[in-house]
Amino acid sequence: MTATLTDSPFLQAARRDRPAHTPVWFMRQAGRALPEYLAIREGVPMLESCFRTDMVVEITMQPVRRYGVDAAVFYSDIVVPLKAIGVDLDIVPGTGPVVAEPIRTLAQLDQLRDLEPDDVTPITDAVTALVGELGATPLIGFAGAPFTLASYLVEGGPSRDHRLTKQLMYSEPDLWHALLARIAAIAGQFLRLQVEAGASAIQLFDSWAGTLSLADYETYVKPHSAAVLASVADLDVPRIHFGVGTGELLHAMGDAGADVVGVDWRVPLDEAVRRIGPGKAVQGNLDPAAVFAPTAFLHARAAEVIEAGRAAEGHIFNLGHGVTPAMDPDALTRLVEFVHAYEPRS
Numbered sequence: 046m047t048a049t050l051t052d053s054p055f056l057q058a059a060r061r062d063r064p065a066h067t068p069v070w071f072m073r074q075a076g077r078a079l080p081e082y083l084a085i086r087e088g089v090p091m092l093e094s095c096f097r098t099d100m101v102v103e104i105t106m107q108p109v110r111r112y113g114v115d116a117a118v119f120y121s122d123i124v125v126p127l128k129a130i131g132v133d134l135d136i137v138p139g140t141g142p143v144v145a146e147p148i149r150t151l152a153q154l155d156q157l158r159d160l161e162p163d164d165v166t167p168i169t170d171a172v173t174a175l176v177g178e179l180g181a182t183p184l185i186g187f188a189g190a191p192f193t194l195a196s197y198l199v200e201g202g203p204s205r206d207h208r209l210t211k212q213l214m215y216s217e218p219d220l221w222h223a224l225l226a227r228i229a230a231i232a233g234q235f236l237r238l239q240v241e242a243g244a245s246a247i248q249l250f251d252s253w254a255g256t257l258s259l260a261d262y263e264t265y266v267k268p269h270s271a272a273v274l275a276s277v278a279d280l281d282v283p284r285i286h287f288g289v290g291t292g293e294l295l296h297a298m299g300d301a302g303a304d305v306v307g308v309d310w311r312v313p314l315d316e317a318v319r320r321i322g323p324g325k326a327v328q329g330n331l332d333p334a335a336v337f338a339p340t341a342f343l344h345a346r347a348a349e350v351i352e353a354g355r356a357a358e359g360h361i362f363n364l365g366h367g368v369t370p371a372m373d374p375d376a377l378t379r380l381v382e383f384v385h386a387y388e389p390r391s
Contacts, residue, residue, distance in 0.1 A: 048181035055115040059283035061359040068115035069384045073367030074108040075120035091136040101171035112381045116183045123189025126235040129164040147201035157227040160234040169242040176243035186239030188232040190251035191225040191269040225269040233276030240280045248285040255290025274302030295320045310365030314353035326359030333364045344383045
């Protein structure tokens with residue numbers, strides 16, 4: 046019998062069913078550590094590669110072929126929809142996204158227009174092609190969350206303390222909410238186009254949300270993340286919400302409309318389940334640094350994660366953050382095999 050998406054362990058876990066084995070995929074698995082990725086990207090700038098249909102398809106498929114993961118994650122970057130609508134930005138090697146003219150005034154919001162389908166035709170074409178190649182393996186689409194994208198736009202690039210971001214947030218709340226509402230609309234439009242092209246799930250990344258207190262998150266950020274997640278609620282795909290350093294925000298992030306809450310490595314999964322509350326699946330949360338340890342240690346830590354994940358109504362195994370360029374692809378392949386074959390001690 047031919048397997049279908051309905052049989053996907055990833056989708057079953059995301060919907061809080063009990064699959065035959067613990068599903069696993071890795072954030073940032075598309076590229077990063079793979080030599081075949083480095084070969085195809087040679088001489089091609091990051092953002093250019095994200096708009097080339099053939100490269101997006103090939104890079105997304107590479108880790109599926111090599112690792113045997115239970116889901117593909119679309120090769121892109123969180124700033125892609127901003128680039129697509131004409132924001133003057135680039136991804137600078139060794140630095141990250143850099144914005145030519147940071148947005149700090151009401152007049153500058155006009156450049157954050159709606160995302161139209163024609164803006165991202167090469168990307169939605171890639172989604173459609175990938176769905177055809179992946180067959181029974183689901184494709185995860187993704188977008189950056191409003192707070193993280195706002196931080197890049199306000200700071201002009203990566204920031205250690207997000208001072209300018211928080212200064213705007215505290216001193217000009219009306220401008221802040223207008224900015225995040227614009228970004229939320231764009232992120233929601235980007236996710237919707239990916240799902241309509243065939244993606245089976247989405248993940249909303251809020252990389253910098255962990256810099257906020259719970260009170261600030263609830264006041265200044267959660268309504269806008271909720272708007273993004275609500276924008277695809279009618280499409281009936283699992284919605285994953287992930288942030289780094291968000292142990293104090295886990296319940297609020299789930300309450301924003303997530304079906305699956307991603308957990309970084311700082312909070313044990315069973316404790317995360319308690320904080321999140323009922324009605325959600327969880328994703329995570331092996332410390333990425335464990336991948337550099339001897340195999341026996343790595344697999345022992347993975348077993349601890351799987352066991353802690355049994356407290357959840359559904360568990361998708363993942364790292365507590367993304368794959369890094371220095372990781373050994375063979376170690377990740379062995380990790381997938383270990384998770385798939387894992388049986389608890391009697």
